[in-house]
Amino acid sequence: xxxxxxQIAMGVYLLASAGYIVYIIKPEQKWTxxxxxxxxxxxxxxxxxxxxxxxxxxxRIPVTSFFEAANFLGMGIVLVFLIMELRxxxxxxxxxxxxxxxxxxxxxxxxxxxxxxxxPVLRSGWLGIHTSFAVLGDSAFAFGFIVSIMYLIQERQxxxxxxxxxxxxxxxxxxxDTLGYxxxxxxxxxxxxxxxxxxxWANSAWxxxxxxxxKETWSLITWVVYLALLHLRTIGWRxxxxxxxxxxxxxxxxxxxxxxxRIQIGKHSF
Amino acid sequence: MGIVVVGLSHKTAPxxxxxxxxxxxxxVPEALRKLISYEGIRESLILSTxxxxxxxxxxxxxxxxxxxxxxxxxxxxxxxQAALEQSLYVYPEAQGVRHTFRVASSLDSMVLGEAQILGxxxxxxxxxxxxxxxxxxxxxxxxxAISVAKRVRTETKLAQGAVSISTAAVELAKKIFGELEGKVxxxxxxxxxxxxxxxxLLGNGVKNIMVANRTFERAEELAKEFKGDAIRFEHFPDAxxxxxxxxxxxxxxxxxxxxxxxxxxxxxxxxxxIFMIDxxxxxxxxxxxxxxxxxxxxxxxxxxGKVDVNTEGRSxxxxxxxxxxxxxxxxxxxxxxxxxxxxxxVDLREKVEDVRKRxxxxxxxxxxxxxxxxxxxxxxxxxxxxxxxxxxxxxVLKQAAANPDTGxxxxxxxxxxxxxxxxxxxxxxxxxVEMPTHDDAxxxxxxxxxxx
Numbered sequence: 001x002x003x004x005x006x007q008i009a010m011g012v013y014l015l016a017s018a019g020y021i022v023y024i025i026k027p028e029q030k031w032t033x034x035x036x037x038x039x040x041x042x043x044x045x046x047x048x049x050x051x052x053x054x055x056x057x058x059x060r061i062p063v064t065s066f067f068e069a070a071n072f073l074g075m076g077i078v079l080v081f082l083i084m085e086l087r088x089x090x091x092x093x094x095x096x097x098x099x100x101x102x103x104x105x106x107x108x109x110x111x112x113x114x115x116x117x118x119x120p121v122l123r124s125g126w127l128g129i130h131t132s133f134a135v136l137g138d139s140a141f142a143f144g145f146i147v148s149i150m151y152l153i154q155e156r157q158x159x160x161x162x163x164x165x166x167x168x169x170x171x172x173x174x175x176x177d178t179l180g181y182x183x184x185x186x187x188x189x190x191x192x193x194x195x196x197x198x199x200x201w202a203n204s205a206w207x208x209x210x211x212x213x214x215k216e217t218w219s220l221i222t223w224v225v226y227l228a229l230l231h232l233r234t235i236g237w238r239x240x241x242x243x244x245x246x247x248x249x250x251x252x253x254x255x256x257x258x259x260x261x262r263i264q265i266g267k268h269s270f
Numbered sequence: 271m272g273i274v275v276v277g278l279s280h281k282t283a284p285x286x287x288x289x290x291x292x293x294x295x296x297x298v299p300e301a302l303r304k305l306i307s308y309e310g311i312r313e314s315l316i317l318s319t320x321x322x323x324x325x326x327x328x329x330x331x332x333x334x335x336x337x338x339x340x341x342x343x344x345x346x347x348x349x350x351q352a353a354l355e356q357s358l359y360v361y362p363e364a365q366g367v368r369h370t371f372r373v374a375s376s377l378d379s380m381v382l383g384e385a386q387i388l389g390x391x392x393x394x395x396x397x398x399x400x401x402x403x404x405x406x407x408x409x410x411x412x413x414x415a416i417s418v419a420k421r422v423r424t425e426t427k428l429a430q431g432a433v434s435i436s437t438a439a440v441e442l443a444k445k446i447f448g449e450l451e452g453k454v455x456x457x458x459x460x461x462x463x464x465x466x467x468x469x470x471l472l473g474n475g476v477k478n479i480m481v482a483n484r485t486f487e488r489a490e491e492l493a494k495e496f497k498g499d500a501i502r503f504e505h506f507p508d509a510x511x512x513x514x515x516x517x518x519x520x521x522x523x524x525x526x527x528x529x530x531x532x533x534x535x536x537x538x539x540x541x542x543x544i545f546m547i548d549x550x551x552x553x554x555x556x557x558x559x560x561x562x563x564x565x566x567x568x569x570x571x572x573x574x575g576k577v578d579v580n581t582e583g584r585s586x587x588x589x590x591x592x593x594x595x596x597x598x599x600x601x602x603x604x605x606x607x608x609x610x611x612x613x614x615x616v617d618l619r620e621k622v623e624d625v626r627k628r629x630x631x632x633x634x635x636x637x638x639x640x641x642x643x644x645x646x647x648x649x650x651x652x653x654x655x656x657x658x659x660x661x662x663x664x665x666v667l668k669q670a671a672a673n674p675d676t677g678x679x680x681x682x683x684x685x686x687x688x689x690x691x692x693x694x695x696x697x698x699x700x701x702x703v704e705m706p707t708h709d710d711a712x713x714x715x716x717x718x719x720x721x722x
Contacts, residue, residue: 158445158566167445173543174448236540239564 005050006071010109012043013078013102020094027165033091040085040098044078051075058115061128063135065116066261067108072131073257074105076139084143088179092169096146107258126201130194137191138253141226144183145250148243151176155240173239180246181233188226195219218260222252272606273366273411274332276339276358277317277324280380283357284521289485291347291354293318298394299401301346306403308338313408315398317373319390320460320488321380326370328407332362367411367602371595374415375422376429381463382588383428388419410605418598425594428587436470438573439547443471443515446545446566450475456513457481458506458527459520460492463549463570467517468496480513482506484520510535514542519549525556532559547573604672611671614681615664617690626656 019036022029051071054062062068081097084090154170157163170176198216199209210216229245237245278288293301298316305314305325313328325343329335340358344351361369372378376387395412398404404412423429440450447453453476457468460483468479479498483489486502493500501509510516510531520526527546536544543564548555553569560567630652634645663684670680685691 154445158442159560161568161572163442170445172445172448174446238541239543241541241563 005046005053007109009043009047009050010102010105012039012046013098013105016040016043016094017098017102020091020098024092024095024169025165027168033094036094036098037085037091040078040082040094044075044082047075047078054115060118060123061131062115063127063131064118064122065111067111069131069257069261070105070108070111072135073138073142074101074108076135077101077104077142080136080139080143084179088171088175090171090175092150092171093146095169096150097143100142100146104257121205124201124204126197126204130197130201132194133190133197134194137187137189137194138257140183140187140190141250141253144180144187144246145253147176147179147183148246151180151243152240152247155243177238177242180243183246184226184230184233188223188230191223191226195223214260215256218252218256222249222256225249225252272328272332272363273326273370273407274329274335274339274363275324275326275361275366275369276336276343277322278354278357278359279322279324279378281378282359286521287357288320288323289488290349291318291323291343292320292488293323294487294491295393295397298397302398302401302403304346305339305342308342310334310338313404315394315404315408315412317391317394319387320465322373322378324373326366326408326411328405328411336360336362364599364603368595368599370411370415371418371598372592374419375591375595376419377422377588377591377595380461381466383430384463384466385423385429386466386469388416391419392416406609407606411602414598414602418595421598422591422594426587426590428591436467439467439568440470440474442566442568442573443545444474446543447514452477453514454478454480454512455498455515455517456506456509457492457496457498458516458518459483459522459550459554460488461519461549464517464519465492467547467549471515472496476515480509482509507531507535510544511538514544516544516546516555517549518546518554520554522550522554523552525554527555527559529556529558529562532562532565536562536564608668608672610678611667611681614684614690615667618660618663618667618684618688621688621690622656622660626652 016036016039019032019039023033023036026032051062054068063072077097078101081093081101085093150170151173153166154173154176157167157170158173202211203209226249229242229249232245233242278291280288283291293316295318298318301316302314305311305316305327310330311327312330315326317324317326325339327335327339329338340351340354343349343358344354369378374388374391376382376384379387391412395404395416398408443450443453450471453471455468455471455476455478457464457479460481472479479493479496480501481489481493481496481498482501482503482505483492484503486500489500489503492498510527513535516527518527532544536542541564543566546555546559546565546567548567548569555567555569557567559565630649634640634648640648667680667684670676
């Protein structure tokens with residue numbers, strides 16, 4: 001029964017994505033953006049309800065299996081999207097961010113949604129704290145990735161002088177460049193806190209702060225990559241180059257999530 | 271007697287020549303006074319913009335007037351008439367009226383339908399009014415031209431094209447910079463379209479404007495107009511570092527803004543984007559520049575293409591405007607011809623009044639014991655008879671004069687019938703100038719006509 005909540009939420013997100021995509025390619029269909037926003041909000045409520053139900057059922061925050069992690073990241077991305085959309089009113093964000101959330105959660109539809117037993121050692125308040133910060137950091141990076149893609153598309157339109165519907169719907173280069181920077185300034189500290197809390201948790205569970213397991217190592221690489229991005233940005237890199245780098249950075253996040261976590265050694269594998 | 275226009279524009283003279291003949295605003299009153307001191311020139315107005323220098327005058331005789339104006343231009347600017355000859359055009363009488371209306375409606379502009387020229391014409395008129403070098407005829411002509419321009423604006427879609435080019439520039443700038451608040455615009459060279467685009471950007475929040483021009487004085491003039499800073503032309507590569515938007519419209523025959531200049535400026539401004547609009551023909555910004563990162567280069571065709579200005583549609587609108595103007599020239603000329611009847615009407619009124627007064631005095635002198643009241647009654651009666659008798663001939667005179675075929679003939683008959691030519695004939699000019707009330711009456715009648 002619980003899973004149906006998730007599936008309905010996914011269906012609603014899918015509809016909202018379609019609505020947002022119609023919005024950016026059809027100049028006449030402005031209403032689809034409003035409809036999609038409402039769909040996203042109701043989808044998110046369903047999604048949250050599902051999350052809470054699953055939490056009460058398993059007795060712990062549902063973030064441990066791959067299914068649960070993907071679900072959690074999807075929620076994080078939708079949440080960041082809703083905040084940004086309500087704050088900046090850039091409907092075109094939805095045309096990219098919602099499909100991304102759907103794509104990231106799609107594997108969860110195939111994978112087992114069964115509640116798995118958790119190693120009692122890991123039952124701790126740190127579980128929720130560590131994963132929440134990690135997911136928020138990743139969601140901010142996902143947001144940076146999306147505005148960078150939008151930047152590159154808009155920049156392409158401007159350079160090639162294709163000034164059609166897409167050009168009108170996408171926001172200005174300046175806004176996307178600024179938002180990309182914001183994503184870094186929010187994402188990197190959140191990600192850092194995620195790593196620190198993970199380290200503290202590891203110490204309390206296993207008695208060591210750092211053990212070079214694949215996930216830890218990769219996360220450190222990702223952390224350094226984003227630190228480098230922040231540095232380059234502060235010394236004046238901007239625009240297209242920065243957008244490309246931001247996309248590269250997010251590839252590290254994706255690899256961490258979909259590849260490294262699947263390596264069946266170490267504490268983070270699920 | 272009538273209108274002549276002598277001048278040159280972007281169509282007949284390159285910028286170097288136009289610049290030489292330019293009348294900076296501050297010098298116009300003095301130039302106007304000089305011009306009017308030439309014999310045979312009664313009224314004058316100077317319209318001097320970057321794209322045209324034109325002298326509008328009402329003269330006693332067209333051919334002589336044109337020669338005098340040419341003489342004035344060569345005297346004033348210290349150029350030989352021969353040097354001017356190939357750039358100057360001359361529009362006497364009806365052609366001059368038509369040209370005035372076309373200029374005001376921006377049919378003669380580089381960018382069809384742009385609105386700036388009307389403002390410039392109004393300014394030029396203002397100066398001439400203050401200098402008191404215009405009178406009945408030019409006042410009427412320019413007022414009429416302004417109302418014709420407004421008609422063209424509202425009744426055709428001509429203006430939409432020009433506006434949409436500037437709008438496109440603003441829209442693009444907004445897609446690059448978001449808000450335009452605090453952005454810096456650099457105007458390289460000048461021209462109606464460039465100034466129009468600059469004006470639109472200023473209207474959208476742009477605060478600072480830099481102007482560079484080959485002639486520094488011109489740059490200063492424009493900078494003053496836009497409340498910006500003038501910079502020396504050779505310094506523009508350095509100033510480019512500060513510019514977010516570059517509008518380029520120099521008259522150069524080769525590329526002025528080259529890739530290395532732009533690359534260097536971008537580096538120095540830490541790769542903040544620059545939006546470049548090349549309005550020049552031939553182009554002044556090397557297309558290679560577009561390949562530089564964070565540079566967005568658009569030429570006028572790009573802008574025009576983007577806003578879907580259907581050129582066929584526009585030329586149709588221009589045709590409509592031309593037709594409208596032909597009609598308006600006719601109504602103007604009718605008014606001007608009616609002026610021919612004015613001296614006759616004045617003579618007639620004076621003569622009749624003279625007769626009335628003499629006869630009245632005679633009669634009153636022979637009537638003894640008459641009361642004040644009775645005196646007034648007699649006087650009123652004489653006035654009424656005169657007015658009633660004069661009414662029909664005056665109406666006929668005015669109407670006939672407006673018609674080019676019958677006008678002269680009717681006036682001649684009237685003069686003979688009333689034996690007006692025995693009187694001392696006054697110079698026509700004074701009377702025309704003395705008749706502002708008549709002008710007003712004419713004007714109101716005519717504006718009613720054009721409302722129909």
